[in-house]
Structure formats: structure tokens, C-alpha cells
Amino acid sequence: MPLLDEVLSDTPVLLINGARQTGKTTLVEMMAREGRGGVYVSLDDVAVLAAAKQDPAGFIAQFDATAIIDEVQRAPELFLPLKRAVDLDRRPGRFILTGSANILTLPRLADSLAGRMEIVTLWPLSQGEIEGRRESFIDDLFTSGLRVGECSRMPREELAAKMLRGGYPPVLERRTAPARQRWFSGYRTTLLERDVRDLSLVRGLTDFPRLLAVLATRAGQLLNLADISRNTGIQQDTLRRYYSLLEAMFLIVDLPAWSSRRSRRLGKTPKVMFCDTGLLGNLLLMSEQRLAEDPLVFGAMLENFAVMELRKQATWSRVRVELSHYRDLKGREVDIVLENEAGEVVGVEVKATASPTKSDLSGLARLREASGKRFRRGVLLYTGTAATHFADDIHIAPVQMLWRGN
DSSP states (O other): OHHHHHHHHHOSEEEEEOSTTSSHHHHHHHHHHTTSOOEEEETTSHHHHHHHHHOHHHHHHTOOSOEEEESGGGOGGGHHHHHHHHHHOOOTTOEEEEESSOGGGOGGGOOOOTTTEEEEEOOSOOHHHHHTOOOOHHHHHHTTOOOOEEOOOOOHHHHHHHHHHOSOHHHHTOOSHHHHHHHHHHHHHHIIIIIHHHHSOOSOTTHHHHHHHHHHTTTTSBOOHHHHHHHHOOOHHHHHHHHHHHHHTTSEEEEOBOOBTTBOOBOOOOEEEESOHHHHHHHTTOOHHHHHHOHHHHHHHHHHHHHHHHHHHTTTOSSOEEEEEEEBTTOOEEEEEEEETTOOEEEEEEOSOSSOOGGGGHHHHHHHHHHGGGEEEEEEEESSSEEEEEETTEEEEETTHHHHOO
């Protein structure tokens, strides 16, 4: 909330975006009750949506004080009137918008109100938020480092359960795994029947379930649209459009390749990540026991899980970072690279093992060579209990330190 208050104090338009069911509506309704917002309208209301589409200029002109417009992506016609209204009156905090789609990636909503709007993304809940604590893992990596010592053991089955639960607030209210799986199945159906139709003129809606299923098997892998096209039978031009739509709906996210200013011999292909591992597990038909017993799927999902936990923490950490992955042309990799505004680099490798070996740290050592003096430290997250130094600037730490800290 402090971040939102700060934005509303100096920016005419605040957009809170993120996937459906991440709590955007709950948040803005609470803001309205607490006096941070004025009139609240939702474009999920059929009558309100019809009014907005029929007379977008008049719809915007009716608001004198702060207005909260929920699910604004449903009426792209509003964006030009919004721009005109803000140009005539640039008072801070005039409009609070929410959207279940990233408007910056949607051609129909291309006018991004640049210079007039600030965007805050609401991801599914992090593990720390679920447990009632504020994580500082990113700040620790760039400042004090990680402590040496023992953590309580987290059984593989418990970690599998956390990944399959995910972070959507409604899922956390369901007490059994079957109930959670029913929610995810219904969620996917709603997205296909409603949001895909709203956001894009897509004829082949039957392609989307198939595409999601194929992408789920490639979570954590390099994006290869040509290969996906061959596997799905979807033409590459259409596939690119569908993939962009899935990104816009906050179902998947690219993890870009890290590049060094000193070397051109690095891969440039992003990795595919799902925004929520609960949804990913549902697409893969994973139970807690099956996931815990499948080393390949468990490892891929654990990497995806760590990427998204860090992406969530990056929205509030004091140290501002960009996330990427490292891969050179010889295939040497680091799962996650964090780079701060000063150009300092931290590498994070994720291994689904309780007994890491020296070879598991080779990617971090290579990243250290590639980044030179910019390298701050590297850490290997694993499923054991000991946090220790391997070398002066390379550490080993239990994966639960991501959200439980030092």
C-alpha cells in the first residue's frame, strides 16, 4: 500500500494489472473504503461495459474526483478519452485502473498513456506473503549475504505441495488437493471462454488448451517456437500471436537471456516460465506424490518456482533488479541472474538435490568469469538443510531461505 500511495501522490493514472484472481478488485475496493479512491465501477458489469463502449468520452467525463475503473482492458475505447482527460487536468491520482491483461502488449490497447500512467503488477502471492512475512532474499544477496548454519529440513513432499498449491488467493482457501485442481480447471476454462475472446479475435480457441499443455512440458526450457509449431500444428505466425496473448494474460512470462558487455558468445534465447506453478502442475496432471517422485518434472518446476518467487520479491526489494538467465554457446548455464542498477551481478542456480557436487557450481563459476568485477556472489539453492560457503563469493543454501530468510 505505501507504494500505491506514493504513485497516487504524483501520477495522474495508476494501473494495477495482473492475472485474474490475484486480488486486484479486492485491493481497489479496500482502497476506496479507506479513502484512497473515489467512485468505483467495474467493466465486468454488463450495463457499465455497454455504457463505456457506447460513449467512451462521456463515460470518462462523468468523473470529477478520483475514479476506480475495474477490468479496463474490456473497453479499449476508453484509453484515448482517458488520455485527453489527463492532458486537460493532470492532478495526481485522478484514475485508478485495474486490468487482467498487460495493456502494453495488446495491439488494441497500444496507447499506453506514456508519461501519464504508472503500472504496478500484482502477481499471485509469494510464499512469504502466504506465511505472513516479508521476504528480503534479494536485498540479502546484494548487501549482507547469506548466513552460514542449518535450516530445518523441508521434506520433498512438502515442497511439492507448496509448488502445486501456487499463489492464487482463492486456491489457498481450498483445503484438499482435488478441490484445488477443480479450481484450476475452472480457471482455465474461464480464461478461454471469456478473456481470450475479449482480448483478441481468435478463431481457433481449441488451439489454446493444446498450446498450454505443450508449453507446460517446456517450462524452464529455451523458447523454440519452430519446434512448438511442429508439435502443435499451429503456424508460426499464429503461434507468435497466441504466445503473446498468453503473456498478456499473465499466464506465462519470458525469462530473457543475460548479456555481458564483454562477450558476444552468449545465447540470446529466453526461457519459458509459468507465472504460477499451481497452474503449471494442473496442466501436467501432477499430484503431490507423483511430483515428488518424478525428478525431471520436480527439477523443472522447482526452477520455475524460484524464478517467480524472485520476480515477486523484486517488486518490493530495496535493491532494484532485472531477472535473466545465463547460457553460453557451450551450454554452460545459470538458472537466474539478478543484475542491479549499478551493474552488479548475482547468480542463482537451483538444483533439486540434497547433495550438490562441485560440478553443480560450474555455471556460477563461469558466470563469475563472464561478469568479472561486476560479480557480487553466487548461490546454489538446493533441497538440503545446510547453508555454507563453497568459496568466498559462492554459497550453498536451502531453497526455503528464499522466503524464510537468514
